[in-house]
Amino acid sequence: MSDRNRDEILSMGIDGDVYDFCMATEQELCGRFRAIDEVTEYNQLKVLNAMRKNRLGESHFAPTTGYGYNDTGREITEKIYADVFHTEDALVRPQITCGTHALALALMANLRPGDELLSPVGKPYDTLEEVIGIRPSAGSLREYGVTYAQVDLLEDESFDYAGIADAIHERTRLVTIQRSKGYASRHTLSVQETGDLIAFIKKQKADVICMVDNCYGEFVDRIEPSDVGADLVVGSLIKNPGGGLAPVGGYIAGKKEYVEQASYRLTSPGLGKEVGPSLGIYPQILQGFFLAPQTVNGALKAAILAAGIYEKLGFRVIPGMHDPRNDIIQAVEFEDPELLKAFCRGIQAAAPVDSFVRPEPWDMPGYDCPVIMAAGAFVSGSSIELSADGPIRPPYTAYFQGGLTYYHAKFGMMMSLQKVKEAKGSLYLESRKESIEQNRDDQTVTSQ
Ligand SMILES: *Cc1c(COP(=O)(O)O)cnc(C)c1O
Secondary structure (H helix, E strand, O other): HHHHHHHHHHHOOOOOOHHHHHHHHHOOHHHHHHHHHHHHHHHHHHHHHHHHHOOOOOHHHOOOOOOOOOOOHHHHHHHHHHHOOOOOOOEEOOOOOOOOHHHHHHHHHHHHHHHHHHEEOOOOHHHHHHHHHHOOOOOOHHHHOOOEEEOOOOOOOOHEEEEEHHHHOOOOOEEEEOOOOOOOOOOOOHHHHHHHHHHHHHOOOOEEEEEEEEEOOOOOOOOOOHHHHEEEEEEEOOOHHHHOOOOOOEEEEEHHHEEEEEEEHHHOOOOOHHOOOOOOOOOHHHHHHHHHHHHHHHHHHHHHHHHHHHHHOOEEEEOOOOOOOOOOEEEEEOOHHHHHHHHHHHHHHOOOOOOOOOOEEOOOOOOOOOOEEEOOOOOOOOOOOOOEEEEEEOOOOEEEOOOOOOOHHHHHHHHHHOOOOOOOOOOOHHHHHHHHHHHHHHHHHHOO
């Protein structure tokens, strides 16, 4: 990078040693970044081709209101999503408010009283607990007589195939598989692993519906869960596939029959997909989808850079800087509440919106301890934009994701490291110094 960039960044309150450390780390990651670019190029073409094949035109951008009958913008958006995910059909709606809503919709639409829902990958995302009724909750599946079974991963995080085979019986109707680790400490499943699990489940019971919670996983790989046997894939438009531009929305892509069921639950039996006004939002949903591969590219590189920076400083990071990556989330265990807060405050200070706000931990509903969050986003709650959060409890883990551009996310990393340095009093954390030097020696040995 030219001296002019360095001068500019130092003038924004970053110390020279922080800047140099981040730049050296970035340099080490060049090879990985190139591999990500190749996947992005493929996914960009996949989205572009779906738009060209469906003859997306300017006329599709006209807004509709009220019932939204014959909304060609809505119809073509759903065809484009179906083509990208290689599914028979898709439901892509601004009326689906978030990822939890999309998942609840897919579940409630495809389960009937007496059916059982199975999670073969352990406890699902926190908000799903109330949808399912794991925590008693008004309107949950449990209130409608849908039971729930769960099989945890084994100690080594592999699938408990014997346990899963035992758990599947005649009432098992739908299997929900969450790709991303969420707030759990397991690894995020790759698409291929997800496919292996689906194949096993279908062998036990061919007519069971396999649904994948695809949140944070879209466009990370060349293939999506629907390419490896998933009957339904579900996600949020204020994460990866919205590309940062979609102001709201969720999607459900999959087999026609199951998507149709979801449409009857979203609107009404008899109406289904035929109603739903665009309210002028589909141009943003479409443009966001077009940009999404590139946005995910930047978010992935930023996550790897964060892993590199904190791994080299001796912190435990999940995944590690050289580990395979199947979503855009990076966890860093700070083991010190002050460092976790400093990290989040750095992310906030680097934001384009609300950079002047100083995040404080607060008692968020649904959590058993205070949580600190950093988000300075154009779209409220958007986590494809640079954001971080962490529950204030050991091991004081920061979960970090997003970045509309890599350059912004990289600056966010520098600012967070600056704040961590200020909180600790030095860049090379005293307690870590030995392990860093040890690491460096090891690397010198292996590179010789
Ligand atoms: C974010 C997320 C959800 C829920 O999405 P919201 O938009 O926050 O409701 C569900 N599952 C996973 C794995 C997620 O990351």
